[in-house]
Amino acid sequence: MSFPILKPVDPSELARRARSHWTPDRLERLMAGKRLPLHPVTHCAFLHATGLMDDDASVTSGQVKKFLQINHMINLIAPPFQALAKAMPGRALTLLDAGCGNSWLSLAFAFLAREASTGHSPQIRDWRDTRFDLHVIGVDTNATVIAQSRDRAAVLGLESVMSFQCCTLQEAVLPDRLHAVMALHACDTATDDALALGLKKQADLLAVAPCCQAELAQYFKTPDALQKGASPLGVIVHSPNLRRDAAATFTDALRLALVRSMGYEASATEFIPSAHTPKNRLILAERRGRWNKDGRAEFLALKAALGQPELALERAVSQELAARFPD
Numbered sequence: 001m002s003f004p005i006l007k008p009v010d011p012s013e014l015a016r017r018a019r020s021h022w023t024p025d026r027l028e029r030l031m032a033g034k035r036l037p038l039h040p041v042t043h044c045a046f047l048h049a050t051g052l053m054d055d056d057a058s059v060t061s062g063q064v065k066k067f068l069q070i071n072h073m074i075n076l077i078a079p080p081f082q083a084l085a086k087a088m089p090g091r092a093l094t095l096l097d098a099g100c101g102n103s104w105l106s107l108a109f110a111f112l113a114r115e116a117s118t119g120h121s122p123q124i125r126d127w128r129d130t131r132f133d134l135h136v137i138g139v140d141t142n143a144t145v146i147a148q149s150r151d152r153a154a155v156l157g158l159e160s161v162m163s164f165q166c167c168t169l170q171e172a173v174l175p176d177r178l179h180a181v182m183a184l185h186a187c188d189t190a191t192d193d194a195l196a197l198g199l200k201k202q203a204d205l206l207a208v209a210p211c212c213q214a215e216l217a218q219y220f221k222t223p224d225a226l227q228k229g230a231s232p233l234g235v236i237v238h239s240p241n242l243r244r245d246a247a248a249t250f251t252d253a254l255r256l257a258l259v260r261s262m263g264y265e266a267s268a269t270e271f272i273p274s275a276h277t278p279k280n281r282l283i284l285a286e287r288r289g290r291w292n293k294d295g296r297a298e299f300l301a302l303k304a305a306l307g308q309p310e311l312a313l314e315r316a317v318s319q320e321l322a323a324r325f326p327d
């Protein structure tokens with residue numbers, strides 16, 4: 001999804017248009033009664049600068065989808081991120097946006113964190129009076145979106161707290177420690193690369209909304225995978241329609257169990273109603289530090305039930321797993 005870079009509009013004129021366009025009825029249709037971090041009137045300058053609002057302050061249906069995705073994701077990440085900032089006062093927190101694309105999520109995050117740090121956070125109640133010393137790194141293989149992200153960060157005055165790299169996640173040059181990793185619809189196994197980076201760098205917070213989980217679906221298509229009759233799951237994996245959904249669910253279940261085994265409290269949750277995107281699952285994990293044998297057993301049992309597929313995430317952290325679980 002891409003939206004054109006709009007020419008600057010005089011800020012007071014844009015604010016006037018936003019106030020006049022966003023009638024109570026329109027606001028209700030957009031926000032559905034929810035308190036969202038970004039508000040179309042309060043944050044019209046941000047939304048316009050990032051291409052999520054048109055010159056007349058309206059928001060197209062495509063822009064609405066992205067607007068809601070980033071709002072709902074930030075709503076879920078905001079509380080654990082604030083807890084992190086409070087636990088490490090005075091420490092700079094580094095956040096990676098893996099497969100950042102146009103960087104709407106991380107631009108919004110950095111923008112809202114700056115608002116909070118300047119004592120002005122109208123929308124995220126919990127962030128009021130929290131000082132964030134934040135550095136956001138966006139990584140994407142697409143040179144066009146990285147250039148656009150840099151431009152937008154500069155327009156918003158966020159260039160000192162954001163940096164961007166055009167490369168794969170595996171090639172990214174990152175600090176030894178990441179505090180949070182987020183990935184919104186990073187394609188297929190890029191979600192695993194994001195999780196693996198977070199796990200290796202001992203990130204305190206992982207928040208990934210997976211995209212197309214194709215790896216397990218490909219494995220299920222192979223003739224010797226879970227033969228009908230030999231496995232109770234055979235009937236699922238040899239029916240194309242059931243296989244697709246099951247592959248996505250099992251992929252995320254394996255990710256969850258693996259992350260838990262590596263010392264995280266992790267859950268999978270619906271972060272946005274499916275009407276706005278069918279890719280609406282968020283894996284949210286907070287590091288607790290203690291590696292977990294029960295999580296390991298859960299992972300191995302599920303993997304065995306699925307016919308021992310080895311997925312990208314397991315390969316990516318194989319050294320760490322071998323060191324801790326020499327089974």
Ligand SMILES: C[S@@+](CC[C@H](N)C(=O)[O-])C[C@H]1O[C@@H](n2cnc3c(N)ncnc32)[C@H](O)[C@@H]1O
Nearest residue numbers: 099100101140141142168169184185186187190
């Ligand atoms: C569906 S887009 C999502 C972009 C953005 N997170 C958003 O929600 O708008 C997925 C992005 O992941 C990037 N990507 C895919 N594989 C990657 C990899 N291995 N390393 C870095 N970026 C990757 C693509 O270039 C693309 O911009």
